[in-house]
Amino acid sequence: MSIDRSAVLKWLQANVPKARIQHILRVETYAQELAAQHALDVDKSAQAALLHDLAKYFKPEKLLSIAQAEGISIDLVLAANPRLLHAEVGAIVARDQFQVEDPEILDGIRNHTLGQPQMSPLSCVIFLADSLEPGRGDQAELKQLRKVCASNLYQGVWLTCDFTMSRLIQNRKLIHPRMIMTRNWALQADSSVKQRKEIKTSAPRGKTARTIGG
Ligand SMILES: [Fe+2]
Ligand SMILES: [Fe+2]
Numbered sequence: 717m718s719i720d721r722s723a724v725l726k727w728l729q730a731n732v733p734k735a736r737i738q739h740i741l742r743v744e745t746y747a748q749e750l751a752a753q754h755a756l757d758v759d760k761s762a763q764a765a766l767l768h769d770l771a772k773y774f775k776p777e778k779l780l781s782i783a784q785a786e787g788i789s790i791d792l793v794l795a796a797n798p799r800l801l802h803a804e805v806g807a808i809v810a811r812d813q814f815q816v817e818d819p820e821i822l823d824g825i826r827n828h829t830l831g832q833p834q835m836s837p838l839s840c841v842i843f844l845a846d847s848l849e850p851g852r853g854d855q856a857e858l859k860q861l862r863k864v865c866a867s868n869l870y871q872g873v874w875l876t877c878d879f880t881m882s883r884l885i886q887n888r889k890l891i892h893p894r895m896i897m898t899r900n901w902a903l904q905a906d907s908s909v910k911q912r913k914e915i916k917t918s919a920p921r922g923k924t925a926r927t928i929g930g
Contacts, residue, residue, distance in 0.1 A: 719763050719814050727813065732773055739851055740769055747845035753866050756837055757820075764824030764842045767816065771805040779805050793892045800892060803829040831873060831898030840869040840902075847876050870909060873902035 728737050744765040751761035771779065776798035783790060783801045786808055794800055807825040810816040824842040827835050831843050844865050852858055857879060865872035877899035884891050 717815075717817075718759065719767070719816060721766065724766055724814060728770075732769065736769060736772060739849065740766060742849040742851050743768060743842075743845045746849045747841050750841045750845055750865060750869075751838070754837060754841070754869055756841060760818065760821055761824070761838055761841050761845075763816070763818075764821045764828075764838065765845055767810045767814065767821070768806060768825050768828045768842055768846060769802065770809040770813070770825075771802040774802060774805060782808055791893075793890050796890060800829060803827065830892050830894040831877065831902070832894065833897050833901035835898070837869055840873050843898075844869070844872050844876060847880065848872075868906065868909075870902045870906035874899050874906060877902065 725737075728740065732740070744762050747761040747765035748758050750756075751758045771782075774782070779798045779801040780790065782805045783794075786804075788801070788804055790798075790801075804826055806828075807822045810822060810825055816822060820836055820838050823832070823836060824839045826832070827839040828842045828846045832839065835843070848858060848862050848865065861872065861875055861879060864875055877895055881891055881895060881899070
């Protein structure tokens with residue numbers, strides 16, 4: 717069941733500043749573009765994108781109390797920076813306010829800030845669209861990241877983690893360990909896809925790819 721887009725927009729207008737709604741709409745457009753480029757479900761990607769920042773402007777106390785009521789464990793980084801919880805809490809709001817049940821959409825919302833090892837391609841799309849939508853700027857590094865994402869989601873994810881983490885280091889901000897785990901997972905997923913492609917292209921003619929991937 718698809719969400720009622722106009723109902724979500726109405727809710728956003730009452731709960732989120734105008735500039736953030738513009739960001740959300742750009743994430744929606746970019747997520748649709750990425751989903752189409754990677755043969756993923758465009759409609760589901762658009763829904764997850766539209767819902768991804770529902771809890772962005774909840775106060776830290778509200779984020780903490782909703783997360784705790786849901787049994788989400790609050791580690792040291794989340795306790796120091798509860799705003800990171802807006803992704804997890806956003807998925808709870810999507811479920812309770814808009815009756816979203818699709819686990820792929822809920823995970824896309826949940827994973828949009830820190831990612832998650834083994835996340836689905838749709839989650840990768842929302843993670844990337846949020847970090848790289850055109851409103852984030854047009855510096856050379858961002859342009860290059862967008863180029864990579866058009867052809868390789870996993871490479872896009874680990875490079876985007878590197879980009880985000882280097883900015884956090886420069887600004888002496890905390891890094892949540894889940895982002896490092898996401899980066900390591902995506903790096904390995906990317907290299908195993910590449911290895912499979914190399915084996916495939918170097919396989920002798922007439923042989924099947926039965927051994928590919930082990
Ligand atoms: Fe967000
Ligand atoms: Fe966002």
